[in-house]
Amino acid sequence: MLKLVTPPAAPVVSLAEAKTHLRVLHDDEDDYIEALVDTAVGMIDGADGWLGRAIAPQTWQLSLDRFPCSDDNGRSGRLHLPLAPLLAVDTVEFIGSDGIDGEISDYRVFGVGSTQPGYIKPARSSSWPSTDCEPEVIRITFTAGYDDVPKGIKHAILLMIGHWFENREEVGDGKLVEMPMASKALLMPHRNWRGA
Template sequence: MALTLLTPPAAEPVALADARAHLRLDATEEDALLGSLLTAARMAVEAAARYALLPQSWRLTLDDWPTQPVEIPLAPVLTLDAVRVATIGGSMLTIDPAFYEVDTTGTPPRLAARRGQAWPMPATRLAGIAIDFTAGHAAAAEVPAPLKQAILLLAAHWFENREPVPLGAKAELPAMVAALIAPYRRLHL
């Protein structure tokens, strides 16, 4: 199983102006750095929680169909965009959406063939199934406030502490950031 980002979010859930206000910065000469720190902090929060904050397109690639419904490893899922399977000719055949059902609100979100249907087998042994989906909240206003605060605190922490982690030390999220993320974290068993 592989998860590949196809299209990143078009914006960040925490505005540059909000980060500048949090850090009490009046000048704009460090906006490029602060913007990249906001992006990195968002990515770190998303990775720690396995939770997409704003709309972003992903591809889940499988070798074979599982016996249980397919668990989509990222939430919340806004849309399931396409389910494709490899053909003998090497192309990918799109499966009709009427053939399957999707539970985007479940934990985890899931995909299954409808009752009485069986998934078509891919013609290749490796990476023969591609499931494209869009994950994240529809707008920044819908992103939970604790996750926005975690991004803001982490970006500020990195802004104030620009040195890398010392050799031999473990790179961890600051405790307050981890605590803000914890209620949203999706565990993988």
């Protein structure tokens, strides 16, 4: 199970940026515009978002039932972290086969800053510990997201906001209103296709 622990500290697109894009000079629709920003970001951000990645730095917790198996050479398997770009692995906690809580501090992190999801492995010449036979006995807390959100993603969000601001009805002229094609084109290079 994957759950958001700490959302981004600041919005990906500020109210001022959205209003500039929309050419809105008054404050009458600030709440509505902020709702559009939240909706656009929510549509593409995080584990359930269209991009399948974290847009701005945010902390997640991945809970697992067991560590990955070793390969044919006896090397412990990779523990994949589902969101990119990975910024840091904060903690790896588990409940041991003896029922006592433990924390692993000696592990290797791969894929920090990569456009693809990262993973962790135990330190060389070691293996994952034995765990209790209960659900979600492993908890990995990690931080993912862009330190500097790519301009294409920000512009796609602005286009979505502009589209929805001008087309407030769900259905218009017999056509369903969805993510604008230009937004999809801007977002496509950033989409995480693993598991999509």
